[in-house]
Amino acid sequence: MQNSDIEAGLTPPPLMPKVERQRLHDTVVEHIRRFIVEGVLEPGKKLNERELCETLGISRTPLREALKVLAAEGLIDIEPNRGASVSKMSEAEMRETFELMSGLEAFSGELAAERMTAAELTEIKALHYAMLACRTQNDLAGYYSRNQAIHDKINEAARNSALRQTYIAVNRRLQALRFRSNFQVPKWDSAIHDHDEMLKALEARDGKRLSTILRQHLLDKRDAVLQIQSREDAAAAKLKA
Template identity: 80%
Template structure:
């Protein structure tokens, strides 16, 4: 049962399910994963000052593992930590948002071009399976489930590029954009256009057409940027 003392704005319906006790040996990674998901899904929205007591109660942990997790998220650019003001969720300026999405569009495009040269039939089959699972989530209006499969598709395309330098840069930049990429699907027409983009991505992968896949991925990311800019500071509470 949700703690009645928690601020209802801290935990949304999408994440208010009772969390299982965290095994001590898995504590660090699990806390980081939970907090990262809260940020990505808008439970902890950009600019929010983090209340350590409430987060500890929500996760069922002490302050030491929480603070260690916050340091990890700060190194990823998801959390800002100030000696005098504590921790808050990072918030990009409009200029930074535009520039980071532009960079990500280039990284995705390059990933697609290399992937078409190097991807295996088995990897394409995995991506297709994720695509159909993503469609099932869309039919159920399950944005969190949709997003996790959507991101897995993009991640597998990047992995198929088989370029470790590209991989490291992709992961670092994408972590900063995940919450915004999730948020871009709050517009239903944009969500459905993204699904069409993914169908075209599969066609390009099947044809090993790197130039086409690169162009689709680049525009796909720029469309996400535009959707985020249209949404602006609209509250991110999930339905």
């Protein structure tokens, strides 16, 4: 812009905000995180940077930046000279992390029942019915996204920032396993029953009841995941024999 324009009182154009790069970064992180959650990228799988770049339509720089974020979240392992691979939790890690999450979810429910607003409850109801619709269509991905949104809304409604930060960090490590826990139809339907009971407890503002339901809900998921893992390990061992 010329000095004469400024002197004439014209407003100089704003500097271009550095939004696009951050948006790309967040989008890449979210896409890869979803690939991991939905099992497109399985635990232990070595990541092929070239293939990921082609799939996402990006260069290696934003991909590597995204992998660093996911490594910090515990979803990716990066080893010098060996590249990146999807993290694989041991049986003990699965058991202990689900136990921790069961406590976090229970505490969230106890506080949320007391502190949740009417608007938040209405939003959770809408998510609940959308989740049920996905179940009738056998849309596991759609079901899971709404399911997790419900749990997240309950945690947010607890209005406890320390709990919130811990919940987010722990839940990121469990999302892929929580998704897998619904692979068996009886387990999926059992989880829906739990959500029906959660909604009733929320409507009644019964924090103790909601806390109990959420704790057992997560422990049931733990047991379902460990059962699946046990079968897969047995099948792998049989193939090697």
